[in-house]
Amino acid sequence: MKIATWNVNSIRTRLGHVVDWLSQNHVDVLCMQETKVVDEKFPCAAFEQLGYHLYLSGQKAYNGVAIASREPLEDVSRGFTPILLDVQPxxxxxxxxxxxxxxxxxxxxxxxxxGSAVGSEKYEYKLGWLTVLQEYLRSLLLSSPAICMCGDFNIALEDNDIHNSVSTENHIMASxxxxxxxxxxxxxxxxxxxRKFTSEGGHYSWWDYRAVSFRRNLGWRIDHHYLTPNLYERAKSCTIDVAPRKLAQPSDHTPVIVEF
Structure with a gap:
């Protein structure tokens, strides 16, 4: 099984790139972030023609997540509140x-x-959101021992996840x-x-649109697959496909694929 994660930075803008990539890379599941479209306007037909089932949670112009799966998913839920019944809506x-x-x-x-900037209101929101995520995952683990947590984390966990011209001290996504x-x-x-398969730096999943960052490989590794122990042992590979970032008008992120 192959599971991919990709911040598509507007699915309607990047639809051709995503459909072409899926046609050439037969992943079982594609997790998308920053779809930037309400569910009613998501371009479902293009995915259905490729044989994918779609599960959506979108909003206009901002955010949005979606899962495209070759087989139907079970026990689908959106947001924290279906799992954490006492969390603030x-x-x-x-x-x-x-x-x-x-x-x-x-x-x-x-x-x-x-998080925008260290110390900002959005930064404090990010830290609070991560605290809620921790409780959400703790609850999921009670009934789901095999979890693949993936997506755009907007955090580079180690210094070797960032190109070396960045000072990480108090830098957003690295504080x-x-x-x-x-x-x-x-x-x-x-x-x-x-990191099960690749320990060295220089491998990134996001490059700023500015300062010809991609051409200079001034990137960050902020798109991740995190696995529970049983899945971690089963993982055969985890790779970053930089090819879509080379296209005209690409997403600033590129797909990351884990295979079991």
């Missing part, structure tokens, strides 16, 4: 979480808030508070699939 106003089960594997597709929040989540029993 405000945490689900932004569409950032969708989950479902395929062949006993629970896939959790996430679009973690960016110590963000990293610690993610470490606390991983302590629930998750491991980084990519």
């Amino acid at each position: 405000d945490w689900d106003e932004q569409k950032r979480v969708i989950t479902g089960v395929i062949h006993g594997i629970r896939i959790v597709n996430l679009y973690v808030p960016n 110590e508070a963000e990293r610690q929040a993610l470490r606390d989540i991983l302590l629930l029993g998750f491991a980084d699939a990519f």
